[in-house]
Amino acid sequence: EAGVTQFPSHSVIEKGQTVTLRCDPISGHDNLYWYRRVMGKEIKFLLHFVKESKQDESGMPNNRFLAERTGGTYSTLKVQPAELEDSGVYFCASSPNPRYGYTFGSGTRLTVV
């Protein structure tokens, strides 16, 4: 079974630019999550999809972040325009049943300079 795939693995962009991160969950997993870890801090929840619907987006920092999951398959997380404080590692996870844990991707390390 293929795992959760994220790309790119690293991205370095300038402040003000746009970046789009992609996550391919495990096939058949209706639940897809985005988390972020800013350096030195804990891993924080951003957003939860159930199929193509946003179940909970309470963790999204501001309206510069836009997540989509068209067709309930892969998801994208766009940051526009990027700011310095957006730097961190963005994790995606998927699960068939969230109460029993998630499978995480390897993350995208975003650096905004």
Next chain:
Amino acid sequence: AQSVSQHNHHVILSEAASLELGCNYSYGGTVNLFWYVQYPGQHLQLLLKYFSGDPLVKGIKGFEAEFIKSKFSFNLRKPSVQWSDTAEYFCAVNVLKGYSTLTFGKGTMLLVSP
């Protein structure tokens, strides 16, 4: 809202030493508890989990954790660490209410010297 506290941010041990990493959570209701591990350059992996039943749970690679409900704790243990256990360890809690999401602690970086 629930929170998770990991007591140690950095731990340095020699091989064969015993390990205990502390984790406390704050939430009055029913929870599921997890320990995840991230080895250098790799993704987060599930080490072990507690849902119900025996409060002493065993995970992969010789790790175990004990859920003490009265102390809101879920400490991770290993009797004898190896150099390959060098990694960052995260405690997480999942509240059993609605569409719950994982809340993580800040992580503990473990360095095992050979």
